[in-house]
Amino acid sequence: MKSRRISRASVPTTSQESRTAAILHQLGVNATPAEIRDFELWRTRRLWEQYKDEKMNLLTIAQNELNSADIRFANGRQGEPYKQSARVAVKGLRGIAVKGLDGTGLEASVSTDGTVTLHGTPVNAGDVELTLFCRIDGIDSMLSRKFRIAFNPDPRTLWKDKPVPADIEFPKPDTDCAYVLVPEFEGRRQKDIVAASKRGRSHAQEGSPRDDDFRVSFNPQNGWYVLAVADGAGSAKYSREGSAIATREAERFCAEGLARDGEAFERAIAAFAADKSRENARPVTEYIHNILYKAAVQAYHAIRSKVDLCNGTATMRDFSTTLLLTVCRRFSFGWFIASFGVGDGAIAIYDKGSDAVKLLNEPDSGEYAGQTRFLTMESIFKDRTRIRMSIVPDFTALMLMTDGISDPFFETDANLERKEKWDGLWADLSKTVDFSDDNENAADQLLDWLDFWSPGNHDDRTIAILY
Amino acid sequence: MRRLPVYILLDTSGSMFGEPIEAVNNGLQTLVSTLRSDPYALETAYLSVITFNSSARQDIPLTELSSFQEPKLTASGCTALGEALTLVKNCAEREVVKTNHEKKGDWRPLVFILTDGEPTDDLDKGIADFRTMKWGMVVACAAGNGANTDTLKKITENVLQLDTADSATIKAFFKWLSASVAGTSERVDGGQGEVTGLGELPPPPDEVNIVV
Numbered sequence: 001m002k003s004r005r006i007s008r009a010s011v012p013t014t015s016q017e018s019r020t021a022a023i024l025h026q027l028g029v030n031a032t033p034a035e036i037r038d039f040e041l042w043r044t045r046r047l048w049e050q051y052k053d054e055k056m057n058l059l060t061i062a063q064n065e066l067n068s069a070d071i072r073f074a075n076g077r078q079g080e081p082y083k084q085s086a087r088v089a090v091k092g093l094r095g096i097a098v099k100g101l102d103g104t105g106l107e108a109s110v111s112t113d114g115t116v117t118l119h120g121t122p123v124n125a126g127d128v129e130l131t132l133f134c135r136i137d138g139i140d141s142m143l144s145r146k147f148r149i150a151f152n153p154d155p156r157t158l159w160k161d162k163p164v165p166a167d168i169e170f171p172k173p174d175t176d177c178a179y180v181l182v183p184e185f186e187g188r189r190q191k192d193i194v195a196a197s198k199r200g201r202s203h204a205q206e207g208s209p210r211d212d213d214f215r216v217s218f219n220p221q222n223g224w225y226v227l228a229v230a231d232g233a234g235s236a237k238y239s240r241e242g243s244a245i246a247t248r249e250a251e252r253f254c255a256e257g258l259a260r261d262g263e264a265f266e267r268a269i270a271a272f273a274a275d276k277s278r279e280n281a282r283p284v285t286e287y288i289h290n291i292l293y294k295a296a297v298q299a300y301h302a303i304r305s306k307v308d309l310c311n312g313t314a315t316m317r318d319f320s321t322t323l324l325l326t327v328c329r330r331f332s333f334g335w336f337i338a339s340f341g342v343g344d345g346a347i348a349i350y351d352k353g354s355d356a357v358k359l360l361n362e363p364d365s366g367e368y369a370g371q372t373r374f375l376t377m378e379s380i381f382k383d384r385t386r387i388r389m390s391i392v393p394d395f396t397a398l399m400l401m402t403d404g405i406s407d408p409f410f411e412t413d414a415n416l417e418r419k420e421k422w423d424g425l426w427a428d429l430s431k432t433v434d435f436s437d438d439n440e441n442a443a444d445q446l447l448d449w450l451d452f453w454s455p456g457n458h459d460d461r462t463i464a465i466l467y
Numbered sequence: 468m469r470r471l472p473v474y475i476l477l478d479t480s481g482s483m484f485g486e487p488i489e490a491v492n493n494g495l496q497t498l499v500s501t502l503r504s505d506p507y508a509l510e511t512a513y514l515s516v517i518t519f520n521s522s523a524r525q526d527i528p529l530t531e532l533s534s535f536q537e538p539k540l541t542a543s544g545c546t547a548l549g550e551a552l553t554l555v556k557n558c559a560e561r562e563v564v565k566t567n568h569e570k571k572g573d574w575r576p577l578v579f580i581l582t583d584g585e586p587t588d589d590l591d592k593g594i595a596d597f598r599t600m601k602w603g604m605v606v607a608c609a610a611g612n613g614a615n616t617d618t619l620k621k622i623t624e625n626v627l628q629l630d631t632a633d634s635a636t637i638k639a640f641f642k643w644l645s646a647s648v649a650g651t652s653e654r655v656d657g658g659q660g661e662v663t664g665l666g667e668l669p670p671p672p673d674e675v676n677i678v679v
Contacts, residue, residue, distance in 0.1 A: 075534050127500060148496075150503065152533040158506035202657055205506065234658050414568035455510040456468035456656060 016040060055139065062136045065090050066143050071132070073118055075150040078125040082106065082151075085117040092137035100130035118149075125153035156453065162207030170241035172209050174199040179443040180216055185223045188330055191398075191466050192438060193218065193227065196446040200404055201458035211321075212402050212460035213243035215251035224258040225328040226251050227464045231345060231402035233320035233374060234459070242303055242319030246375050249302040250325050250340075253295035258327065261287065266329070273333045273391055288387050292325055292340040296386075299323060300375055320374040324361060324400045328466060337398060338389040342380050344372045344403040346410070347388075350422050351395040357422045360388040363406075363413050372403075397426065397435075397467040404461035408454035428452070435467050470573040471511045471603075471652050472529055472563050474555050475644075476548075478582035479518040482613060483542035483632070487583065490634035494641030495537045501645040503532050507652035513573075515558060519551035520544035529562040548586035549593030552622065556600045574655050575603030577662070578623075579644055583610040583632050585618060594622055604651075604662045608640060608675070616678045625665045626678040636674040643671050 017036050024031050031039070069089055076082035088096055096116060098108035105123035108130075110116050116132065127148050134143040164171065180193035199210035211232030218225050228247040232239025258265070268283040303319045322343025329336050339347050341361030349358040362385065364373040373380050380386070409425045410416050429435075432449040433442050450461045477491055495516070502508040509532055516527040516537075521544035527535065559576050566572035586593075605623035609616050611632035619626045629636045646669040651662045662668060671677060 072536075075536065077533070125504075127496075148536070150500070150533075150536070152503055152509070155506060155509055158504065158509060201506075202653075411571050412566075412568060454468075458656065459658065 013037075014040075059139050059141055059143070062090065062092070062139055063143050066132075066134055066145050071116075071145070071147070073147055073149050075152060076122055077152045078122050078154060080154075081119075081121050083117065083119040085115050088114040088116060088132065088134060090114070090134060090136065090143075092139075093134060094137055095135040097133040098130055099133065100128065104128050122151040125151055127151075155455070159201045159205055159458070161204045164207055164209045168209065170238055170244070172213070172240050172244065174204075174210055175447055176210075176214070177443040177447045178214075178216055179440045180218050180225075181438055181440060182218045182220075182225075185220065185330070189437075190218075190223075190330060191225075192442075193225065193464065193466050194433070194435075194442040194446050195227070195229075195462075195464035196443060196450055197229075197462035198447060198450040198460065200460040203460060205458075209240050210460050211240045211243060212404065212462040213240070213247045214400075214462050214464050215247035216464050217251060217255055219255060219259060222258060222262040223329050224255070224262060225326075225466055226254045226258070227326045227328070227398070227400050227466060228254075229324050229345065229400045229402055229462045229464050230375075231322045231343065231404070231460065231462070233322075233372075236318050236320040238314055238318045239320050241306065242321035242376060245302050245306060245319070246299045246321045246323045249299040250295040250323060253298040254291055254325065254327050257291040257295070261291070265291070266331070269329075269336050269391075270331060270333070273331065273336070284389065285387070288338045288389060292327060292338055293381075293387060295325060296323060296340050296342065296375060297381060300378075300381070303376055316376045320376045322372065322402070323375045324402075326360065326398065326400055328398060334391055334393040335395065336389070336391050338387070340386055341388075342373055342375050342386055344406070345401055346406040346416055347400045348398070348416070348422065349390060349392055349395045350397045350399060350426060351392070352423070352426065353396075355419060357417070357419050358390050358392070359416055360390065361386075363403075363416070397465050399463060399465050401463040402459075402461065404457070404459035405450075405463050407459070408452070408457035429465075435465075468510070469571050469655065470513045470531075470564070471648075471655055472513050472515070472559065472573055472576035473648055474515050474517060474529075474559065474576055474578045476517045476519065476551050476555060476578065476580040476582075477540065478520075478546060478548070478584065478610070479540050479542045479544075480520045480546040480584055480587075481543050482546075482584050483610075485542075486634055487610065487632040487637060488540055488542040490632075490637035491581070491641075492537070492540055493634070494637055494644075495540075497638070498641050498645045498648075499532065499535055499537055501642075502648055505649040505652070507656045508532060508649045511652040511656055512648050515562070517551055517555055517558065519547045519554075521547060523547050523551035523554045525554060525558050528558070545587035546582065546584045547588045548580075548582055549588040549590040551580075552590075552593030552597040556596045559600055559602075575601055575661055577603050577648065577651060578605040579647075580605070580607040580619070580622070581610055581637075581640065582607070582614050582619070584613045585615055590618065590621070597622065604664075604668075606647075606665070606668075609678075610637065610640075620678070627671060628676045628678050630674055630676070639672045639674040643669065643675055 071086045073084045093114045096110045106120035132145045175198045177196040182190040193216045195214050214229040216227045228251045230243035230246040232243040265287040272280040272284045325340045339360040344363045347360040433445040513529045515529040526538040564573045606625045607619035608627040610629045
């Protein structure tokens with residue numbers, strides 16, 4: 001042991017140490033081999049630390065540069081092709097690798113200029129966490145940066161279709177549709193009625209029933225059509241029964257009234273059509289009042305009787321419903337249409353070829369939801385402006401719809417006045433529904449159309465069309 | 468379509484450094500991914516994140532949930548809550564759509580504030596600015612005992628307090644926040660009108676106390 005130490009101390013063991021000894025000797029320094037060895041160790045350690053620091057600084061600078069580089073991958077959607085590119089603009093970039101895409105349905109490709117492209121079709125909804133690894137000139141360590149990309153579910157898949165509990169009071173099927181095929185009357189071609197109603201997605205999600213309803217009819221004895229649609233208030237517990245009673249009673253009362261007073265009413269209309277004087281208008285409005293307005297009153301009382309039967313467990317408010325009611329008949333001079341409306345939704349005479357649309361109701365929609373008026377409020381009967389009438393040569397369609405349809409297609413009351421908005425609705429309807437005469441399949445087609453997708457609009461939808 | 472704007476104001480001052488800010492980052496992530504799987508919120512709710520430390524900034528402008536990407540928040544500096552209140556009012560004025568003839572405007576915005584300390588700037592000016600805007604519902608939450616709930620009461624009557632600012636408690640707060648946004652989205656979508664008080668939001672979890 002001892003002899004070895006002496007030999008190592010006396011004889012320099014590396015050429016570096018010899019060189020250092022020689023240089024020191026030239027400088028007039030006579031260092032012992034032990035000192036030279038110690039000096040070499042000291043120098044190497046110092047430089048190594050300095051070297052490491054500088055490398056570390058470079059790494060930190062490069063990593064910071066990578067972290068702050070504007071690299072963004074937008075979110076995507078499950079099942080839909082995704083392609084997003086981002087350039088990794090970092091100095092001295094030599095290579096890029098992307099990890100974390102296994103099983104996601106996505107792949108990464110990297111081009112020579114440092115552009116990373118993620119492409120493919122995401123299999124699942126949810127977050128994908130991927131890591132970008134970068135190799136930089138002069139830095140041995142790999143740099144990395146994590147990204148999280150969210151792949152959104154298709155909103156349609158989020159809506160559940162929960163059945164309504166079987167034991168609820170006043171059950172109602174989730175959908176309903178009808179077609180009233182009208183052959184010619186008094187030698188003139190007649191229009192047909194198609195109507196459909198469907199439980200909204202927001203009700204299907206909760207397993208709650210459809211609150212809308214409709215009732216349509218044609219009397220082959222006198223040529224009168226009656227159309228009624230109603231929207232039960234979402235917040236009222238028996239509104240589905242309110243809308244059922246409202247449409248049933250109003251339609252029945254109108255049909256009975258027209259069967260009884262139809263001929264006199266028709267004479268008054270014909271006189272008015274020939275000379276639209278104030279005197280001629282009065283009997284017409286009187287009949288409208290006696291038939292339509294009183295039908296609404298009748299419907300109100302029918303709901304009141306139902307409330308009485310509930311023995312204090314329900315109020316009128318629990319049966320809150322809107323009501324849009326129309327009677328219509330073809331004459332030699334054209335079509336006569338009269339209406340009564342309470343609450344939101346729309347009644348309109350749409351004629352493709354004309355410049356304007358005729359609205360036959362004034363929607364009672366407030367700025368905030370839940371402010372609409374209902375048939376079940378006694379105060380609405382003080383307001384005589386709920387009645388409208390019109391005589392037109394012909395039309396493409398008379399439409400009555402609940403706000404489940406008018407909201408997504410018109411959004412505001414002002415838009416209801418705009419003919420082009422109605423053209424849009426009619427074009428959309430015509431894509432799914434074949435409005436040719438006597439097409440009884442139109443009822444099912446209209447029901448299918450009611451599935452249209454409109455974000456934020458998932459209420460019950462009901463429409464009755466005379467075309 | 469009427470959007471439901473949601474402004475989230477988060478304290479990123481130095482006292483939030485470490486566990487609390489990490490919990491807030493995780494909370495935001497959970498909030499967004501939870502809401503994305505809710506059919507009402509996914510379509511209706513729009514989120515914005517405003518952070519405040521020595522100054523206030525809008526980290527994420529009002530963004531639909533599907534394209535929202537959470538910011539990575541770090542904590543340092545003071546607590547410029549006053550400036551944050553002025554900023555959220557300016558942002559909302561710019562971003563929230565008002566009703567006109569052709570378009571139904573957005574629902575009134577919801578504001579959630581999470582802070583763990585006393586404001587270090589002019590709070591009264593912030594409150595004065597903040598009050599010029601009509602908000603749907605404003606909830607201020609004190610994370611731990613560092614924030615004075617009496618100060619928060621000056622901003623809104625809806626004040627909550629977290630027992631501590633640890634990750635479990637902050638997580639519980641964000642869970643409640645998710646449920647509140649989802650519930651409000653469903654409510655407005657279903658035509659039941661806007662939320663006006665804490666009583667109409669889901670009950671807060673045990674770790675979150677209502678300050679009366």
